[in-house]
Amino acid sequence: MTSVITRFAPSPTGFLHIGGGRTALFNWLYSKHMGGKCLLRIEDTDKERSTQVAVDALLDALKWLELDFDGEIVYQAQRAARHAEVAKQLVEMGKAYYCYCSPDELEEMREQQREQGKPIKYDGRWRDRCSTEAPEGVKPVIRIKAPCDQEGEMVIDDMVQGTVKVNYTQLDDMILLRSDGTPTYMLSVVVDDHDMGITHIIRGDDHLNNAFRQTVIYQAMGWDVPKFAHIPLIHGPDGSKLSKRHGAIGLEVYRDMGYLPESVRNYLLRLGWGHGDTDIITTEDAIKIFTIEDIGQAPSRMDFAKLDHVNAHYMREMPEDKLMENLMPFLERELGEKIGEVEKKRVVKGLGDLKERANTLAELAHESLFYVRQRPIMLNEQASDLINEEAFSVLHEIKAAFTDMQEFTADNIQTKIKEMAKNRGVKMGNIAMPLRAVLTGSTTSPSIFHVCENLGKEETLDRISDKI
Secondary structure, three states, X not given: OOOOEEEEOOOOOOOOEHHHHHHHHHHHHHHHHOOOEEEEEEOOOOOOOOOHHHHHHHHHHHHXXXXXXXXXXXXXXXXXXXXXXXXXXXHXXXXXXXXXXXXXXXXXXXXXXXXOOOOOOOOOXXXXXXXXXXXXXXXOEEEXXXXXXXXXXXXXXXXXXXXXXXXXXXXXXXXXXXXXXXXXXXXXXXXXXXXXXXXXXXXXXXXXXXXXXXXXXXXXXXXXXXXXXXXXXXXXXXXXXXXXXXXXXXXXXXXXXXXXXXXXXXXXXXXXXXXXXXXXXXXXXXXXXOOHHHEOOOOEEOOHHHHHHHHHHHHHHOOHHHHHHHHHHHHHHXXXXXXXXXXXXXXXXXXXXXHHHOOXXXXXXXXXXXXXXXXXXXXXXXXXXXXXXXXXXXXXXXXXXXXXXXXXOHHHHHHHHHHHHHHHOOOHHHHHHHHHHHHHOOOOOOOHHHHHHHHXXXXXXXXHHHHO
């Protein structure tokens, strides 16, 4: 039985967006599930747009997504000589031919087809002519001899789309090798997939038409045609084509927004692939259960609320030392400076409460800022409004009570605040809110009793003193 070999073959002409990330994941998961290999090919034949910076950005995004590919990376541009060799081999086999049509001649042909209401395609006028008839000064292209003169249909049994057919008359003698000797995309992809031993091609359904044209090349060369699986594209929440405002942004943007790679993998997995009603599926479990047959035929829709839900789950399940490691770049970015060990320990102590209030690392960093800010703590407008004459009286009493406290724990702090509220004949909020304001600079935070304990007695007293 032939081992399964899949590939992810992006063009480094921009960022790796969410759809490309899902395609990479599906190829990777299927190969892992089948005990095979997943290869990476960079289709860098667009010399103007395929810069090293673009290639590095693409590889960085895949590394962040934590997808490990097998073998060496294949760079398509380095294999142009091999692609041209196959085109010439097809000519020698009588399966392709030199076409000497000039650009003007081709445009005239297309214009006639438009006027006659015919499909716009090459009419095969050089298909059976000899090169001795070639006009001077015209460099030929190489075109394949498509079976467009046959009756019947070409059939592809797609693993997602099912049986898909196209009439042979719809095929045309497409160009394999341009007049400057450079191979076309169609030729390069087929030669590379064959030489890399690809057994399954999993890609977006916008490539479905290409499958028929590429099959012509496979059959002309006498090569085995890989299994095709064309997955529906991702749409926006409203069902329209995915745009930047819907989430068609680079994976590095999701990283910078504070999403974890395991969360994004989990979310991408559930975009168009189903296994019951379970939303949370670890990568380890996904490898065990992933099959192409479970991919739906309908387009999936981007849903940031669901992504937030999945990311929040993984943040809460993550060990706090690892979560802190992931959080540090976001904290330092928002603070604008490096964070000391003392402040870092405060955040770690508070993570249990803080991570219940955030969906992303960026949100978690924002919620954690009060632990790492240097004194004096600046109060926002709502917090400042709380600090009136009565609040100063409360803060003086809190300072005295905390100074005498031997065991500075959340339970003891809560007991003391309750006692103060009872003695003053007010609600606990009348005591806790001014305290929260001066400690955090805000009117919202996790349990203020835990905040006090996590800050420690000395820092708590110092922050109160700064205001009174």
